[in-house]
Amino acid sequence: MTDAVGGLNKVLAAEHAAVYAYGVVGARTSGGQRSSATAGFNAHRARRDQIRGLITARGGVPSEAGAAYELPFPVTAARDAARLAALVEDRVTAAYLELVAVDDPSLRRLAALAMQESAVRGYGWQPAIAALPGHPAPAPAASPTGRPATSPPVSLDQ
Numbered sequence: 001m002t003d004a005v006g007g008l009n010k011v012l013a014a015e016h017a018a019v020y021a022y023g024v025v026g027a028r029t030s031g032g033q034r035s036s037a038t039a040g041f042n043a044h045r046a047r048r049d050q051i052r053g054l055i056t057a058r059g060g061v062p063s064e065a066g067a068a069y070e071l072p073f074p075v076t077a078a079r080d081a082a083r084l085a086a087l088v089e090d091r092v093t094a095a096y097l098e099l100v101a102v103d104d105p106s107l108r109r110l111a112a113l114a115m116q117e118s119a120v121r122g123y124g125w126q127p128a129i130a131a132l133p134g135h136p137a138p139a140p141a142a143s144p145t146g147r148p149a150t151s152p153p154v155s156l157d158q
Contacts (some may be wrong), residue, residue, distance in 0.1 A: 020065070022037055083126065
């Protein structure tokens, strides 16, 4: 089983990065996307604070946020911002996946709920379903023009 404090610190690092990224996303969006960016920022900030408290309660030392984070690609327009938000949510979901292996049932529940929330937010930014590990990616639905109706899933290898 995974060490609870170690797993929580990995999740905390992902939440720190998400808060930073959503600041960038919010700066490059407007209207409904800006509202979604604000909601994502607030959700990740609340999770970050919750995780910090859980680490401290278990006698651990929470990791601190970096002063800045290197983005995986330039974010110069709303489309880039949406792509970044989707990628961030995929990475946060992956970070919580390890936490579902801890002995503490309350942490497993928290991780499962956090993964669900991130997956829903990510889908809102980029409505595409990534393949499960070991399974082929689903074929995108064709639009009347013959082009894919949705963009392909964001690769985590960027």
